[in-house]
Amino acid sequence: MTTSVSTPRLRVTLLWYLALVGLAAITRPPPLPELLAGLLDLLALLCMAFACLGRIWCSVFIAGRKDVELVTSGPYALCRHPLYTLSMIGGVGLGLATHSLLLTAVTLLVLGTLFTRASTAEDRFLAARFEQRFETYRAATPRFWPQRWRDPRPATLTVRPDILWKAFVDAGAFVLLFAMVMLARRLGGSGLLPTPLVLP
Numbered sequence: 001m002t003t004s005v006s007t008p009r010l011r012v013t014l015l016w017y018l019a020l021v022g023l024a025a026i027t028r029p030p031p032l033p034e035l036l037a038g039l040l041d042l043l044a045l046l047c048m049a050f051a052c053l054g055r056i057w058c059s060v061f062i063a064g065r066k067d068v069e070l071v072t073s074g075p076y077a078l079c080r081h082p083l084y085t086l087s088m089i090g091g092v093g094l095g096l097a098t099h100s101l102l103l104t105a106v107t108l109l110v111l112g113t114l115f116t117r118a119s120t121a122e123d124r125f126l127a128a129r130f131e132q133r134f135e136t137y138r139a140a141t142p143r144f145w146p147q148r149w150r151d152p153r154p155a156t157l158t159v160r161p162d163i164l165w166k167a168f169v170d171a172g173a174f175v176l177l178f179a180m181v182m183l184a185r186r187l188g189g190s191g192l193l194p195t196p197l198v199l200p
Contacts, residue, residue: 009114013087016110017177020094020103025184027197029099040096041182047093048178052171054086059167060159070130072137073154078146080123080137084115085144090174097181100199119143 032040054075061074062083075082091111095104123143126134188195 006118009118012114013111016107017094020098020107021177021180021184023100023103023199024098024181025188025193026195027098027100027103027199028188028195030198030200032099037099040099044093044096044178047089047096048174051086051090051093052174054089055083055174056164056167056171058083058086059170060157060164063163063167064160067125067129070126070133070137072141074157077141077150079142079144081115081119081144084119087111088115088144094178094181097178098185102199115144 058075061076062071065071079085088108088111091107092104095107098104123134123138127138130137187193
């Protein structure tokens with residue numbers, strides 16, 4: 001298995017997601033009205049769908065080009081680290097799927113900390129590699145959250161099928177994780193597993 005600078009971050013992220021699945025199984029949220037529970041599930045699903053589709057969009061622009069050229073079009077015209085932004089939105093979706101606001105907040109805190117550190121390191125690397133071009137881009141483009149709309153569509157874009165396929169597989173893994181959280185929550189709520197903790 002190959003390792004890179006991002007490997008420790010990916011491992012911590014995966015460990016937290018697996019912990020979230022486990023916590024969804026052994027904890028129970030306070031009783032919620034059926035309508036509110038349904039709305040939480042819908043919001044969780046919308047966050048996950050948005051994150052998965054957005055991550056595919058980002059991968060088409062950045063995969064295979066990262067560290068080789070300064071990508072400033074597509075989602076990278078809106079913010080410098082859209083993959084991290086979308087991963088945080090997906091993480092919120094996973095947290096909401098547990099029906100625990102505490103687990104949702106902890107997920108956002110864990111991901112926010114990891115992605116802030118990673119984006120700072122990436123910005124340093126890009127500043128050293130692309131110098132004034134990156135400084136101009138950084139001055140005009142926020143780190144995570146778009147502040148104004150700029151047309152992100154380039155005139156042309158070369159898409160590699162292997163990269164597009166990998167983006168779909170990555171999105172599929174996110175969907176699988178979402179299904180695992182939902183299943184774990186239902187198992188815990190069914191009484192088949194002990195649920196000693198109640199989390200808000």
